[in-house]
Amino acid sequence: QVQLQESGPGLVKPSQTLSLTCTVSGGSISSGGYYWSWIRQHPGKGLEWIGSIYYSGSTYYNPSLKSRVTISVDTSKNQFSLKLSSVTAADTAEYYCARGNIGYCSGGRCYSDDFDIWGQGTMVTVSS
């Protein structure tokens, strides 16, 4: 079955760029019409969607983070990546990658996106 695994530094200095990679195994990142997402969770807090990308490269970002976020995909490696620039202590969080099904509207009603497979998460601390 499809599995996701995050990797990257656990400690990033303030003002630097946080870089994480999610490796997809057990299936192709290019198949199935899924989209690939990053979601974070501040310590003891709720979930925050960061952004998503299709294998084609189309991206969708949270407007509150858009100026600092870049998500890219490398289909040859079956990976997608997150870069978050100019980090501060407020970016300290558990970062999850997830496989998503994009929402759609039909018959006067809309169906929200859903994330059916998640990585185990990786904790990133921003500190000097």
Place this chain on the structure above:
Amino acid sequence: SSELTQDPAVSVALGQTVRITCQGDSLRSYYATWYQQKPGQAPVLVIYGKNNRPSGIPDRFSGSSSGNTASLTITGAQAEDEADYYCNSRDSSGDRLVFGGGTKLTVL
């Protein structure tokens, strides 16, 4: 602040039924998605669409919607259902995915 509002904590006696709610303007248009998260673990999808359960999710979990409120109902709560539950939807503009603040479920 979240555009989806959840009660911070709910409790239920073992074997009883509990409803966890999520309120937001976008829910008048969107069916919410629900996730279960246990301590130290990644969230798990439990309800999506109108009322669909992924493979492996017990049928005691169900979803419903009325007006601006989405509900996750656990019929016959089990000890293993003790967890945080998050609702998720697009916001009213449709451009952003938002999560509720989460509800901590305690099974007594």
